[in-house]
Amino acid sequence: MKSFKLLVAVIFLFVLTVHSQDSLVLRKIYDEALVNGKSYENLKYLCKQIGPRLSGSPQAQKSVEWTKSLMESYGFDKVFLQECMVPHWVRGEKEVGKIINGKTSIDVPICALGMSPATPKGGITAQVIEVKSLNELEILGEAAIKGKIVFFNRPFDPRFIETGKAYGAAGDQRFAGPAVAAKLGAVGVIVRSLTESLDDYPHTGTTQFPEGSRKIPAAAISTNGANQLSALLKLKKSPTVQFYFKQNCKTLPDAKSYNVVGEITGSESPNEFITVGGHLDSWDLAEGAHDDGTGIVQSLEVLRIYKAMGMKPKHSIRAVMFMNEENGGRGGDKYAELALKNKEQHIAAIESDGGGFTPRGFTFQDVSTETINNINSNWKELLTxxxxxxxxxxxSGSDIAPLAVFKEAVLIGYRVDSQRYFDIHHTPNDVFENVNKRELELGAAAMTALVYLIDQHGIK
Amino acid sequence: MKSFKLLVAVIFLFVLTVHSQDSLVLRKIYDEALVNGKSYENLKYLCKQIGPRLSGSPQAQKSVEWTKSLMESYGFDKVFLQECMVPHWVRGEKEVGKIINGKTSIDVPICALGMSPATPKGGITAQVIEVKSLNELEILGEAAIKGKIVFFNRPFDPRFIETGKAYGAAGDQRFAGPAVAAKLGAVGVIVRSLTESLDDYPHTGTTQFPEGSRKIPAAAISTNGANQLSALLKLKKSPTVQFYFKQNCKTLPDAKSYNVVGEITGSESPNEFITVGGHLDSWDLAEGAHDDGTGIVQSLEVLRIYKAMGMKPKHSIRAVMFMNEENGGRGGDKYAELALKNKEQHIAAIESDGGGFTPRGFTFQDVSTETINNINSNWKELLTxxxxxxxxxxxSGSDIAPLAVFKEAVLIGYRVDSQRYFDIHHTPNDVFENVNKRELELGAAAMTALVYLIDQHGIK
Known part of the structure; x- marks a missing residue:
């Protein structure tokens, strides 16, 4: 009995010691991020010197070269590119949108949705049919839709506490709405911008037409514009109110591009990987500060902090700048494909793609209740x-999602305060000035802390 | 045994039912705040139609009248003013600050600290002595300080996770530094702005000279200006580098002003009060959006939500717009003084004065470990x-702090994400545009939720 008590005491002390060592390391990680952090100045460069970087653009290529040389300057053990072919869509001239109300017309801010085709050169004018859901559209059917412009106008539901859920609940209008409208004979689609904010920014973003299906021009309209159009439609019956829009975007042949990968090689299990990443491409209208410049510079910062603190990970740690998250996801696919081909083992991956706002924590994809309980009892207190x-x-995140082919890999989403994200998401307002230095740095530190804990203790 | 089990089951079901009723009420509170909320439009009015409202100013009076009439329009059971005399300090003309470097001079942004005296009409020019702490100043002593301008330049420590702690750690330079420098014979004081942000805004704020002590002019300098001055002082020894500043602020006789109080009278214990409040006055340079317009409109919103939902509180609930938090605290003192005089009983008070950012929770002042554990086990899950x-x-908050005379009163601080607060605190950048609608509304809902739980279940 006595020796049992002693054993319990020894185990208790051991656990306590490990815990307090971890606690000290985490404090040092935060100090490095907050006192000597480079993420903010790196983000400034990416936003102001490179700027918008849609897949296939010269700026996307510039961002590949810059992040690669930055990783080299930080002295990571390996720095390399992973070639992948990416969709190459270009917006062309600034789009024009007008509400035609009898003899008068009102300009409203619109922008083409990513991967949309152009309108005919002179634009499209047609009657407008407003719907709130894809289901409503299907019920109306071809007879009601044919030859018209479909206007998807279901707003964000403000009752969701996390705005990502409101985005998820409204998003089908943009992702899938145009294809359904096309199938029913519509000539064009206007989608209410995916935001709760009432303003004059149209929010771009990709739309999808199934392979071989009919494609029609599709654009986002600002929330103020959508409200104006909806109000006029209520006041005056169609066909008095029509919509006109013109865009000359097009899809060019696929272009060659790259993921950029930096690595600190593991001292004990070099073929077992922990990945941290964000996506390097951004929409063409924005600097891509929060989406996803912050994920890029935070992922870089995780490895920089390791170097600065002289920490040697047991497993190999990689920062991956994924290409083409916004309109194809080819970089994420390529990373998993090469990992399989090279017989790598992946134990965990963390993606930062929710903006560089104040950290809240992490979500763990497809883990058991037992695992999430263990994670909480082992680590929650350290992060409090x-x-x-x-x-x-x-x-987790769409770039790391393909790593689900590795049964052992735990896929993790870095989670931040979500209230401001959709005010600027996919708009010209997603700029460096809207990122707070400390919020960004705290995120880089949180990600480094979790990587450290996984590397030291495993995750299951 | 059987009847004991039955009893346990009944109690368990009862607890579960109460808990799930609370959960439903909280959801309705949030829905009301997020769908029909008025806090954002009220804040816009306060910031844009009234604007800066330092104690004693015409705008402070306007804000008293406007919040009173707003409360009346909401149909609160009682709406009344509490008269109090407040300090009346005025800034006068825009201040001028210059680093004198031999024959050249560099303009730097400064502003007088609240309650500071003016410089002589022609300004002050003197050698500069840079210190990092009050202690350092005391050690240097009168011989080194006499006739000089003391420059307090200890920056925010970025390692604090919550910025309020960095403010607390640097704040003595502004609150107490000028009085100490005056005692040692300095002719003026320049204080590094209390922020981690590197920019060109001088941050005002009050300084204190003990009754009857020598007073000298004191001003805040922007962080960029402070860095410039410090760099020059390192390069070239005093007396080559001097500082010049000029300000003509003054303290007028005390002015008459008011707290504004709205009340929903309790159905069971009308003489027992739960207070929610913020402060109506703001610095003269800013719209006082986050400091503390948000606390004002959130406190109003708590009572408006009660009315909108038709909820009848057991205890009386008051929204208090405190006057003169920034440079005197007279409104907070008056509220407690009248509460004592009127033999009111106060069971709880919540103050919102940390900005209208995303809610994190609440802090409870001077409660026992047992109480905070009970609060967590009873309510945490409902707020998660x-x-x-x-x-x-x-x-808790400085306006409600005087309520500590009521031994039964639990004083509570509403806590928000703190990262952005000191970027704008006491500067012209504290404007309506820097407040996010949802963050503000979520705060009003959280405050209402806590008031509801306290009213229903008590707190100890």
Whole structure:
């Protein structure tokens, strides 16, 4: 009995020691990020010197070269590119949108949705049919839709506490709406911008037409513009109110591009990988500050902090700048494909793609209740002083999602305060000035902390 | 045994039912705040139609009248003013600050600290002595300080996770530094602005000279200006580098002003009060959006939500717009003084004065460990869906602090994400545009939720 008590005491002390060592390392990680952090100045360069970087654009190529040389300057063990072919869509001239109300017309801010085709050169004018859902559209059917412009106008539901859920609940209008409208004979689609904010920014973003299906021009309209159009449609019956829009975007042949990968090679298990990443491409209208410049510079910062602190990970740690998240996801696919081909083993991946706002915690994809409970009992307390301790089941990120082919890999989403994200998401307002230095740095530190804990203790 | 089990089951079901009723009420509170909220439009009015409202100013009076009439329009049971005399300090003309470097001079942004005296009409020019702390100043002593301008230049420590702690750690330079420098014979004081942000805004704020002590002119300098001055002082020894500043602020006789109080009278214990409040006055340079317009409109919103939902509180609930938090605290003193005089009983008070950012939770002042544990076990889970569930021991707010005379009163601080607060605190950049609608509304809902729980279940 006595020796049992002693054993319990020894184990307790051992656990306590490990825990307090971890606690000290986390404090040093945060100090490095907050006192010597480079993420903010790196983000400034990416936004102001490179700028918008849609897949296939010269700026996307410039961002590949810049992040590669930055990784080299930080002295990572390996720095390399992964070639992949990416869709190459270009917006062309600034789009024009008008509400035609009898003899008068009102200009409204629109922009083509990514991957949309152009209108005919002179634009399209047609009657407008407003719907709130894809289901409503299907019920109306071809007879009602044919020859018309479909106007999807279901707003964000403000009752969701996290705005990502409101985006998820409204998003089908943009992702899938145009294809359904095309199938029913519509000549064009106007989608209410995916935001709760009432303003004059149209929010771009990709739309999808199934392979071989009929494609029609599709554009986003600002929320103020959508409200104006909807109000006029209520006042005056169609066909008095029509919509006109013109865009000359097009899809060019696929272009060659790259993921950029930096690595600190593991001292014990070099073929077992922990990946941290964000996406390097951004929409063409924005600097791509929060989407996803912040994920890029934070991922770089994780490895830089390791170097600066002289920490040697047991497993190999990679920062991956994924290409083409916005309109294809080819970079994410390529990374998983090469990992399989090279017989790598992946134990965990973390993606930062929710903006560079204040950290809240992490969500763990497809883990068991037992695992999430273990994660919480082992690590929550360590992250509480940093207010980044919400650790729950949930999604990860679309670039790392293809790593699900590795059964051992735990896929993790870095989670931030979500209130401001959709005010600027996919708009010209997604600029460096709207990122707070400390919020960005706290995120880089939180990501480094989690990588450190996984590297030291495993995750299951 | 059987009847004991039955009893346990009944109690369990009862607890579960109460809990799930609370959960439904909280959801309705949030829906009302997020769908029909008025806090954002009220804040816009306060910032844009009234604007800066330092104690004693015409705008302060306008804000008293406007909040009173707004409360009346909402149909609160009682709406009344509490008269109090407040300090009346005025800034006068825009201040001028220059680094004198031999024959050249460099303009730097400064502003007088609140309650500071003016410089002589022609300004002050003197050698500069840079210090990092009050202690350093005391050690240097009168011989080194006499006739000089003292430059307090200890920056925010970025390692604090919550910026309020960095403010607390640097704040003595502004609050107390000028009085100490005056005692040692300095002719003026320049204080590095209390922010981590590197920019060109001088941050005002009050300074204190003990009754009857020598007073000298004191001003804040922007962080960029402070860095410039410090760099020059390192390069070239004094007396080559001097500082010049000029300000003509003054303190007028005390002015008459008011707290504005709105009340929904309790159905069971009308003489027991739960107070929610913020402060109506703001610095003269800013719209006082985050400091503390948001606290004002959130406190109003708590009572408006009660009315809109038709909820009848057991205890009386008051929204208090405190006057003169920034440079005197007279409104807070008056509220407690009248509460005592009128033999009111106060069971709880919540102050919102940390900005209208995303809610984190609440801190409870001077409660026992047992109480905070009870609060957590009873309520944390109810607030978790709203991400406002950090409930810990901590401070409350300076307006409600005088209510500590009521031994039964639990004083509570509403806590928000703190990262952006000191970027704009006490500067012309504290404007309506820097407040996010949802963050503001979520705060009003969290405050209402806590008031509801306290009213229903008590707090100890």
């Amino acid at each position: 002083p940093y207010l980044a301790d919400r650790l729950s089941k949930g999604g | 869906p709203y991400l406002a569930d950090r409930l810990s021991k901590g401070g």
